Amino acid sequence: MEKELLIIGNGFDLQCGLKTRYKDFFFDRYGVNLVAERLKVEDNNSENIQFSKYQIEAENTIIALLKEIVDSLDIDRLLQNKSNANGYLVNYFLQKLRKNGLLENDLKIEFTNWDVIFLVSYVLMKRNLYWNDVEKAIFDVTSLVLKFDQNEFSDCSFVSKSDKDKFKKIVRYCFKENRKDVASAMLDALKKFEKQFAKYIRKQMHEHKREYLSNVSKLLKKITFVDDTKSVELDVINFNYSLDEYTVHYLEEQKAISNISVNSWVNIHGIAYWNNSKVRTFLNRIHGRDHGALPAPIFGIDGHDILSPSENKILDLDDPRIIFTKSYRLIDSRINTIRDKEHKLPSTVNKIIFYGHSLGHADYSYFETLFDLYKLFDSDVELDFYYHSHNQRLKNRKSEQNMLKQVVNLLTSYGETLPDQHGENIVNRLVLEQRLNLFPTSKC
Template sequence: MTKKYFFDFLYNELNKFEESFGQYLKNSINDSYKDYSEQLLQKLVNNECYNLLSFNYTSPYVESTSFNTVRNIHGKLDNCPIIGIDSKGIVADSPVFRFTKTYRIMTLASDKQDRLLPKSIKTIAFYGHSLAPADYSYFQSIFDYYNIYDNDITLVFYYSIYDESKEQEIRRTQFHSVTKLISKYGTTFHNEKGENLMHKLLLEGRLILKKID
């Protein structure tokens, strides 16, 4: 088996898995999901106009909310979801590169899309994301674009208590994930600014962790 054949085989198997996974999700969606997503969006945006970057494959129920742009960064169920790894540290000519989210997203970028990140944005809200390293490149790009150290950008990390018996554990996990994300981003500054980034955001009231019912 040649190296090229091996990577072609893995890529084809990944495509098969994505198709099966997408079908599974389609069969799992029901009216209660749509109702819940509508209620949740209302709480998150507080009736304000927003742009939504979704890491889910489902389309949020937004009929009664005011939005500018909604984008499913990893694809939708109707055009097969994509699964990939973070591209950090992987060169473009590596055979592994086509398994990265960067490459996979390029396969969906055939049409011109609305601008998702206008400079007018003052608040970036997060909800339902683990903030895991697999998606770190997205967060770094957004933080860089808005220059969160110097600009008046507020980061709000929402979380829900889905199990009352584990409330403290859920809170600690959320706080730890946010701390790791901001601290890791701080290391990209290569100067003393990165070391006090979290303190600066907290002192200026621009880093908020908020429970949502």
């Protein structure tokens, strides 16, 4: 039986029908979808018009409202005030959004200073930067507040220099706390924000459960190439918060993924159903432990970004941002409560598959560890990478080229960690030995 390691990113969930992009979450959280639904109801011709059209119109409505709110802020006066922020901006934005009917269906919504930052960034920054890259937002904001680093915000990210200056002032005021440990206050607020994201993912899974599980089964079979003549022992590292071991066990019981034997499954950054009693009971039973709540979803920055400037390039343990790194967050979230030593990665695999993962620099440390574990340079391990396919030839080609670029960057970076090797050597070797494959995604 062939042994394969599957690494899943958000593209997997998108392919299976869930709207799990950060922007989808923000649209749902800040009323864009709510306004779009109202516009759709008001439009007598809505049956033949895609919902996205109403989202665009709703988005413009929200931007106009947020711009009005941000313009009304006298942030210089607030900063000069000697008293602490004490959640002033959180309450201010929350009241404004509710007054305009954007949160009327969710009176218990828990807002944080991170919500304020994401809302303000949507008005003052270009290209919805933070709504597409939450980890970058965390790095930039913590760098400004904790390291007083003014260089993280490039001018090209903002409409104007005055917008950039105002954004930075609002960020500083958001975390103008009376606590000595501002870093801990920022992390506590981030944890609350993350739990709201988990709530959104649970909502997505509930609304699309039947279609999603059917697509998951089909896609797992396609990725592993199983059929009546081939069986696979599969280990999975899932960077998503949705599909967890409890759900996969259900698919196995339903014989929906026949010829696939799941050896181990871990949601490396936590699970959406972290506080679900059924999921907790199941995972505690199969892993022989009971640690109460399961690890909730985490966002984090890459430790590479806060390396010491010395030649040794070691992690700066005195950097206050260290508690926001993924390595720290993994330990803090008690990720091992959904793992045990019996359900662990095998000592050897035939293939490592990357599906739906952007191969961002923030996750290089995970991949480099796996490549070391399986001795990628000197072994026979194959690598399969999937890129998002399009119906249009030009878009498809660009998608393929972008993924190829990410693959080369990842492997070259890893090659530079190997003794007596040049970074590009590993790419050349994998190509010559036919161990590097690039595939387009396909419909479920």
